[in-house]
Amino acid sequence: MSQSGDGTRFVHFSDAHVGHRQYGVKKRRDDMYMTFRSTILDAIDEGVDFAVFSGDLFHNKDVNARALSDAENGLEEFAKEDIPVVGIQGNHDANLYKEDLNWLEYLHSRGRMILLEADLQGEGPVFEEHDFDEPGISSGYVDIDGVRIFGLQYLGQRTGDYLEDVAEAIEKVNEEEGEPEMTILLGHFGIEDHVPGMAGGISFNQLEPVEEVVDYLGLGHLHKQYSHGEWVFNPGSLESHDTREARWDHGYYIVDSNEDGFEPGFYQSKRRPFFRIEFVVDNCNTPEEFEEEFEQELDEVLPDLRSKQQAEYYKAGDGVRDPVIDLHLQGLLQFSRSQLDVDWVRDLVEKKTDALYVNISDATESKETADILQELDEGEDEVRNEDGQIDRDKLESAVFRKLAGQDSRFRDQEEEVAETMTVVKSSVLADESPESVAETIKNRRRELFPEMGGDDE
Structure with missing residues (x-):
């Protein structure tokens, strides 16, 4: 009633x-x-x-x-x-x-x-x-x-x-x-x-x-x-x-x-809590410094997470619910990206927060990437997605376009040449034979630059 x-x-x-x-x-x-x-x-x-x-x-x-x-x-x-x-x-x-x-x-x-x-x-x-x-x-x-x-x-x-x-x-x-x-x-x-x-x-x-x-x-x-x-x-x-x-x-x-x-x-509505953690890597000169400072940052934000979990609509019965952690890594890496151990990061976050799931968004940039971004003709915004992260595919395409544009023979068709570079890269990564890759290049050259001459050049 x-x-x-x-x-x-x-x-x-x-x-x-x-x-x-x-x-x-x-x-x-x-x-x-x-x-x-x-x-x-x-x-x-x-x-x-x-x-x-x-x-x-x-x-x-x-x-x-x-x-x-x-x-x-x-x-x-x-x-x-x-x-x-x-x-x-x-x-x-x-x-x-x-x-x-x-x-x-x-x-x-x-x-x-x-x-x-x-x-x-x-x-x-x-x-x-x-x-x-x-x-x-x-x-x-x-x-x-x-x-x-x-x-x-x-x-x-x-x-x-x-x-x-x-x-x-x-x-x-x-x-x-x-x-x-x-x-x-x-x-x-x-x-x-x-x-x-x-x-x-x-x-x-x-x-x-x-x-x-x-x-x-x-x-x-x-x-x-x-x-x-x-x-x-x-x-x-x-x-x-x-x-x-x-x-x-x-x-x-x-x-x-x-x-x-x-x-x-x-x-x-009663639902599971999400908690966002942001960590800037700029001041971490080595992987060891990164791990030390990241763990310290986690310890500092834990009280805020525990407080959020106490909201009634985030509880299940009388108990708190394990959170989903939304982790954003950002800034300029001072060491090789290959040394950034994302699995270690995930394991540590799960252990300290009792997370149901850790969603990691890695928006860090290497020094090499930063140098490339500074050289882009249209600025770095063209290679970032709506969340401000570097889109690797867009970055690759922008680099290929820049390389094509630096050669006067290709400048008028830099988009098409960049696309060809992407196709060739994919073919190589797919372990296609050198003969097959060469044939792809020849066919694309005939289509784009018929005036450049014979097949053996």
Whole structure:
């Protein structure tokens, strides 16, 4: 029963990614189920009347038996309490190959979830009412306790093209069936400017027609918790799925609704802690100095890690959970890269932190690399990835282009010559015969420089 007086209480959560075996670690797959189930149990304890889920129930498109079992077991907790679950399809939920049913349609047909989606086959979106007696494999909208819930499945880059028509279709249903106390639209898309560096989100202008007809836009897809105005809410994923996400809030909303409006409250989901360690190698002149200073740095950050583990949402029962350590090595190596013992680093971190997994990002640069970077015509930014690390493939390509450009014969086609160098290098590393490598060079020369003469040059 609802604990919100005469109104209605519901939980909004998203992006469970059940079945994700992050880093290939079995316990990370178990984590996905644990946080999914604990969120459901917390919502039940809060006395919700229904649940809405905004996509990506599963992580892999080819859902295996274990992931399906985990999803059904979690949803069964709601079923035991007669709490309906309404959901939509995310980009991870679609089958690799369209068969008779996808897995969300299967859960819908089994009564574990009410799957909502717009019918886009005609001239405009159509929302068909859910039939509790003959549910089919999906529905368009459902009425629960005076709340009308519509669902828009993941449409990728096409989402913005449909939003105005979706708003008109919602308005049509509400006019024909009567205005509900509250209108919810579930969607699986991001909104621009809420995640730095993310392109392709829906603009606020595109959302204007939806705002006219919807009280609560319940989003999924972006794994970061955010809200916009007093009507757009994205709870984020329940777990962190990479080290960048670990810096964001993740959880779910408990929303109280009545005739005067609604009040959302955000709650952190129970999950495994991630902890970031950064170590600059500049002052380590020898491997021995590196090992000594790195161990000292570890000892200094351990109290911060232990403090973080004490947060209630990072605990399992009464105990702390082993962390995932995100280790960033950076700076200029003063000794040979071959002497940097990454295995020793990993073993030490695991021993001192009791880490479940240590994710090492080695962004260090050797003196040789630093010299090369200074000589690049376009600057070192061209060979760094979005995390600021040296991309070895980009660096190699930049060096080959520079070498080609230094020869007046090749300057006008330095890109093509650099590509040829890459192909030749790969052939040599693959132990191709000298004759085969020579033939590759001859063929590329004929293509690029037919004026240079015969095959024997």
